[in-house]
Amino acid sequence: MGQRNTLKIHPSDNLLVALKSLEAGQEVSYNGDTLVLRNAIPAKHKLAATDLKAGDQVYMYGSIVGTVNEDIPAGGLLTTENTEHSVSAYSSRQQQDGWTAPDVNRWEDKSFLGYHRADGQVGTANYWLVIPLVFCENRNVNVIKNAFVQELGYANPDVYRKYVSDLTEQYKQGDLDAIREQSNPPPKTELSKKDQLFENIDGIKFLTHEGGCGGIRQDSEALCGLLAGYIYHPNVAGATVLSLGCQNAQVEILEEKIQDLTSDLQKPLHIFEQQQSGTEYEMLSEAIRKTFLGMVEANKMERKPAPLSKLTVGMECGGSDGFSGISANPSVGHAGDLITALGGSVILSEFPELCGVEQELIDRSVSNEIADRFIDLMSRYSDAAEASGSGFDMNPSPGNIKDGLITDAMKSAGAAKKGGTSPVKAVLDYAEYVREPGLNLLCTPGNDVESTTAMAGSGANIILFTTGLGTPTGNPVTPVAKVSSNTQLAERMPDIIDIDTGPVISGEKTIEEMGEEILNYIIDLASGKYKTKAMQLNQNDFIPWKRGVSL
Missing domain, CATH: 3.40.50 (Rossmann fold)
Structure with missing residues (x-):
């Protein structure tokens, strides 16, 4: 393809992309035409391929990507000062020609080695999850994390703690010059399987968050739906869930969301509610024991x-x-x-980063129902952003x-x-x-x-x-x-x-x-x-x- 200074992406574009930093006065060629640059053009930025008048729309990837608010000569730099956000309107689905799929003959007989779940999904990894239903349980989740990660061999080497220890020792010895001049080799950050107790489990993960209560009920429902998806996920072997008991994100909502995904989860799920469990020690000890036993079972799975x-x-x-x-x-x-x-x-x-290409995706939808759902979700999201005083143009x-x-x-x-x-x-x-x-x-x-x-x-x-x-x-x-x-x-x-x-x-x-x-x-x-x-x-x-x- 040879060396290029600029690129015109689509035949209908009136912009060129600078593939390297270009100087003012430099000549660039594309498609047999020659332009003299009116400005220095930093690499990755855009220059006008033709004279643009104030109010002209600018095109890139074959789509409208803005409107210029002042005259820009051919070879001039487009900036946030002379170019404003602008997009094409979109409407209902227009039928398109059928899709020509790429040739995949060389991959049709290929496979990957994954973890086969009882529901037919296949994971690319094998994890155990520990999840709080509400932020009040984050501290207890972190207690379990501190108990498990190091002992099971999932903690990366703490290179920064060792670094501070070395600096402390040099300071105690009064050797500040050594600290100022110190150069460190690249640290070892990756664990090997031999460090792990369970060689077929990639890790135990802790999904702390700041939700579950205090917001609107829809947020707690959405959180439960999200957590249900993580529990059901093919990369997950099982999960431990901690609930306080009085929060908006109730255990029953999580169970309903899981039921929406599958009538038979077929993987271990241990749920503990602190307000019903007696002391913290009793709850966490039981959670740790059941989690450990669950990981023993999860470790029996192998890639196939x-x-x-x-x-x-x-x-x-x-x-x-x-x-x-x-x-x-x-x-x-x-x-x-x-x-x-x-x-x-x-x-x-x-979705905010699909603003301006809606019509293409609408037309690529396989049915009017799917296209209309996309239009509805995009419109409601955009309206909500504008109602809050923002908009997709601020992305x-x-x-x-x-x-x-x-x-x-x-x-x-x-x-x-x-x-x-x-x-x-x-x-x-x-x-x-x-x-x-x-x-x-x-x-x-x-x-x-x-x-x-x-x-x-x-x-x-x-x-x-x-x-x-x-x-x-x-x-x-x-x-x-x-x-x-x-x-x-x-x-x-x-x-x-x-x-x-x-x-x-x-x-x-x-x-x-x-x-x-x-x-x-x-x-x-x-x-x-x-x-x-x-x-x-x-x-x-x-x-x-x-x-x-x-x-």
């Missing part, structure tokens, strides 16, 4: 071959940059198309803007590429579980952790997380693989990046080639051959979405 149709892959982006929609997002989108063609499921969430973060995503529509058009091109088979509200193979749209915020928390609760047994700026986000039960949009990030932050799609920007690989590599990585990750960087760092982020106000 499973078809790729048993994969449910969530697609997330965070710390996005101006290359995310060009390299990382379409690459994972192609991997998702391969998975759906093989009978698996894909989840695309972050880009300072980091997004600094790295070239200057409007929400521009960010959304690139973010939607994570959904590939396959038909939309289902639209889910928050805390609903994936039931349909193919592409599922899940209503979540754009917040990285709230979104990944929700996708895991809806059944994602792998999550691909694209980033251009870098983020450490992980999840307690679902492996989260970080996919960098550019090689510089992968080289600068190798402790958090798992896959580098920078070769797409340099022209060394196509999106299709990168997507195929990602699918092969997913198969190995699902088989337990790798631990993601987030898993190695024990990064267990869990934030339920609180949709209402506090009362």
Whole structure:
């Protein structure tokens, strides 16, 4: 593909993307045309491909991504000062031609090694959960955590405590110069199986949160639905739940939500209510004993071959940059198309980051009913945001803007590429579980952790997380693989990046080639051959979405 300075993504675009930092006065060529740059253009930012007049709409990815509020000559830089958020209106579903699925012949006979659950789901990991129904029980959950993690061999080496110990000793010896000049080798942060008592259990995870009471009742119901999804999740062998007793998130609501998912859970679930258990010591001792015995049983499970149709892959982006929609997002989108063609499921969430591409997703829906549900959820979410004094147009973060995503529509058009091109088979509200193979749209915020928390609760047994700026986000039960949009990030932050799609920007690989590599990585990750960087760092982020106000 050769070296390029700029890229025009779609034939109808009137913007070019700078693939490297360009100087004012420099000439750039594209499609046989030559432009003289009117401004310095930082890498990842956008320049006008033609003269733009105030009021003109600007197009990227073939979609409207903004309106200019002043004249911008060809070769001029688009900024937050001269370009405003603007999107196309959307309406009811228009029938589209059928989807041409990618060729998946070479993967049709492949499998991954997973944990087969009695309900037919297959896990890519094997965890035990300890969950509070209300924030009042967080302290008791942490008591159990402190009792278990070190003794069972799941605690990463505490390199920072050792570091402070070394500094303390040098201080006591009066050697401040040694402290100032000290250089440390990279620490060992990953555990090996030999450190663990239970070799077939990947860990015991503790989902503390600040919900369960004090907000509106709908928030507690949504929390119970989310926790039910985690308990039912194929990566979970069993769970221990702590309840206070008087909170809004009652045990009965959790049990109803589990019943909605399955009439026969077929995995151990131990529930303890403190107000009915006597002393704290009595409750926690019993919880620890039953949890330990449950883990003894869970350790008997072993990985066995499973078809790729048993994969449910969530697609997330965070710390996005101006290359995310060009390299990382379409690459994972192609991997998702391969998975759906093989009978698996894909989840695309972050509804605020679908602003401006609604019509495409509406038209890709396989029925009017599914399209109408998407329209309804998007409209209600947008109205609620505006009623609170905000709006989807306020979604880009300072980091997004600094790295070239200057409007929400521009960010959304690139973010939607994570959904590939396959038909939309289902639209889910928050805390609903994936039931349909193919592409599922899940209503979540754009917040990285709230979104990944929700996708895991809806059944994602792998999550691909694209980033251009870098983020450490992980999840307690679902492996989260970080996919960098550019090689510089992968080289600068190798402790958090798992896959580098920078070769797409340099022209060394196509999106299709990168997507195929990602699918092969997913198969190995699902088989337990790798631990993601987030898993190695024990990064267990869990934030339920609180949709209402506090009362």
